[in-house]
């Protein structure tokens with residue numbers, strides 16, 4: 001496992017962390033290197049060149065290095081994972097566990113690989129519930145920041161006729177393809193690492209479970225790609241701290257907000 005280590009002056013730690021999340025990090029570990037420097041560790045890509053390109057130009061005083069880390073200890077969480085009951089009709093099951101096989105329950109099998117989206121994080125759970133609720137037969141769905149592909153797969157299994165899944169991380173593209181095949185919906189999901197600004201068309205449902213700075217940066221495209229009578233569901237925003245994200249999406253208006261364990265999911269429409 002190739003870990004990127006970003007050292008920055010202590011005052012820049014929050015800014016640097018936002019930069020890593022916006023570059024596609026699934027998790028960021030912050031350590032105080034000494035009294036004046038913070039060390040941020042994450043994984044962006046297998047290749048150092050791709051990681052550096054994704055990170056972009058470094059601010060003065062920022063330095064990057066890479067570490068090879070044995071990922072075996074990092075996999076012990078798998079032993080403790082359980083199927084996630086998103087609602088009484090939808091279960092997300094880690095691929096290494098036996099089928100739940102409950103009548104009338106839609107079961108989605110996920111192997112996250114190196115991507116985010118096993119289904120246990122509160123932002124995934126609220127997004128998954130919204131995707132399940134808002135997808136109807138024939139819906140066109142866009143999943144921005146697809147991670148493991150969990151939301152795209154729920155949409156496809158609910159009958160969406162077209163699902164477009166994008167993510168800046170190559171690991172997410174691979175995981176989504178793998179999970180689409182596991183769930184038998186490869187033919188309905190188009191997966192790529194295309195940037196949102198290169199997408200065209202109109203979607204009945206746009207879901208984006210990404211942190212606030214990235215949502216604000218792409219707000220014009222999220223608005224443009226949501227059909228006139230469609231819905232946009234944002235997650236990845238902290239409860240009570242997302243007014244600026246809503247403001248960036250104006251004149252779209254909030255239909256409903258759901259909060260779970262300190263995170264918020266906001267559903268918006270055009271009129």
Ligand SMILES: C[S@@+](CC[C@H](N)C(=O)[O-])C[C@H]1O[C@@H](n2cnc3c(N)ncnc32)[C@H](O)[C@@H]1O
Pocket residue numbers: 021022023024025026115116117118119123124127144145146147148149150151166167168169172196209210211214236
């Ligand atoms: C919190 S994860 C969400 C994964 C999955 N959709 C879920 O709900 O569990 C956010 C994903 O967004 C991706 N991402 C971050 N910035 C992005 C951007 N500007 N464009 C596309 N994907 C982005 C990350 O690589 C990551 O896979």
